Amino acid sequence: MNTQEVIITWATPVFFALIALELLVAKLRGRSVYHSTDAINSLGLGVISQIVAVFSKLLTLGIYAWCVQRFALFALPANSVWVWITALLCYDFFYYWLHRAGHEVNILWAAHVVHHQSEDYNLSTALRQTGSGVLLGWLFYLPMAIVGFPLEVFVVVALIDLLYQFWVHTELVGRLGWFDRVFCSPSNHRAHHAVNDKYLDRNYGGILIVWDRLFGTFVEEDDTDPPVYGTRAPLRSWNPLWANAEVYWATAKDAWHARHWSDKLRVWLKPPGWRPADVAERFPKPAFDIERERYLPALSRGLTIYSLVQFALLLGMAVQFLDLAKHLAAVELLGYAVFLVLSLTALGALTEGRRIGVGLELARLLATAAVPLLTGGWFGVPRLPAGTIGAGAAVLAVSAAVVLWLTASTTGQIGSDKAVSGRPSP
Structure with missing residues (x-):
């Protein structure tokens, strides 16, 4: 069993223990932060993401290892503490840009949207992950291979960055003072998941929120404007296959209907929500309504x-x-x-x-x-x-x-x- 598998093996029961703790604390506080069917859908999407990862590791890790072997500028030692610290900082930096691109480029949003579809915000949302992010996400980390960070270092720091982000998906932890100014925290990440105008497309940091402060994408949670969760084009389904396919399908339809060849390409590369003028005119969509009904079909x-x-x-x-x-x-x-x-x-x-x-x-x-x-x-x-x-x-x-x-x-x-x-x- 490799290091990554050991970490995942130990982390999984901790995830579910913390979910149980969140449920208990919410009940004691008289809060309703979970809906059973939403949580099943989120956790099911997490399962599918892990299933896909079993088959995609050869692509993502194989390409990274190949680049390290052939193009690395330095032979960085895997037994150096500074290599590990630098690798984690570099990974978090590139994660910021991948995450930001996932909100600003439609073809990347088509993968990332899965993580934002839940209209709840709790620890099960953290496990709601895409099954198609493997298609393009690996490109953002190739600079680390070019520098020479060993594969085993890359794999572990990637997992550390991912595991850190689990705990920030909760409404039960409030402001944390100085911590909020440096690190991604529950308050900062609540704003990231919100569809309110003031929060939209902000706070992309994985571990450090300083990237957002440096590059102008930081916003502070405002108690007078509580976050509303979900997406501006609600999924309204518990179908995990459709959850992964919905934006790809909508974009493909717009590309098909577009009259100009340039628009057929641009619809994939423009920000989410952009549509060619002729397509928007012939196939209008309802305007975003933040007061919309949430999706929660009646179930006995x-x-x-x-x-x-x-x-x-x-x-x-x-x-x-x-x-x-x-x-x-x-x-x-x-x-x-x-x-x-x-x-x-x-x-x-x-x-x-x-x-x-x-x-x-x-x-x-x-x-x-x-x-x-x-x-x-x-x-x-x-x-x-x-x-x-x-x-x-x-x-x-x-x-x-x-x-x-x-x-x-x-x-x-x-x-x-x-x-x-x-x-x-x-």
Whole structure:
């Protein structure tokens, strides 16, 4: 197990312990900072991001290692404290520019938007990550390879920068005085996630907020203008595949409809929201309304509990997938990845309260039972005891019966996309 895997292994239970602590503190303070279906969607997107990362490491880390070997200007030692400190500062600097570009260049926003789609702001939002950021994000860190920072140093400082940003995604930590002036903090990052005019596209720093102060993108959180979270083009879906594809699809449609070839290119490179004049005229979109209804389809308590239990089981499978990634054959690993992504998509449709979600969930349960019944094993496990297969099939049969019972007893909710009015509790 390499250093990165060790850190992730230890960090994951800490993440969930802190989420539980945030829930407890919020309850004690009489605050509502979580909505179950939103949290399932955010955590599911985090799972998909990790699944994609298993297959993308060869591209991102392979290119970095290749550049270090061939173009490094210096042979920086991996056993030097100053190399590590400098590497972390450099990584955070380049992260600032990647993050800023992710808000100013539409094709980069198409990937980064996933992290901003939640209309809640809590620790589960921190784990809501893109599955397509790998396509272009690695370009911003190549200067570190050219300088000569070893691959193992780059990997660890990247992980440190990412892990640091987890704790700043909370509404329960207030102002921190001098700390807010130097580091990215919960207050600074709340402003970053807000869609209010005064906060829009500010505070990009990962660990240090001084980059924003240096380059003119800093804004302080204002108690008289509380942050409103989400995006200016709300996702309004719990479908994780659509969450990753929505901006790419909207941009592709605008490029297709644009009459001028220059606009077909510019729509990808301009800031998010920019549209060719002829396209905007023929295909207008509603104006942004900060008082819009938040997306929260009605879901019975029974279906909410069912969804949480099923998501916990899928999360356990995802952990197994990440462990298998070290030695499972590529074809079987890909099959498991597809199974998990489609399962999360089916669960998303169910939590949207749509009729098709019931059918997709039943199909998911059937497929989950079919794999061990037909093969005698599971992904990465060639042979399971007959008792285990029987018990698993029984659990899935009970799950199917529960779904049918719950949806039959909540006629009128299923098939409704009605959103709940108002904003999250302050």
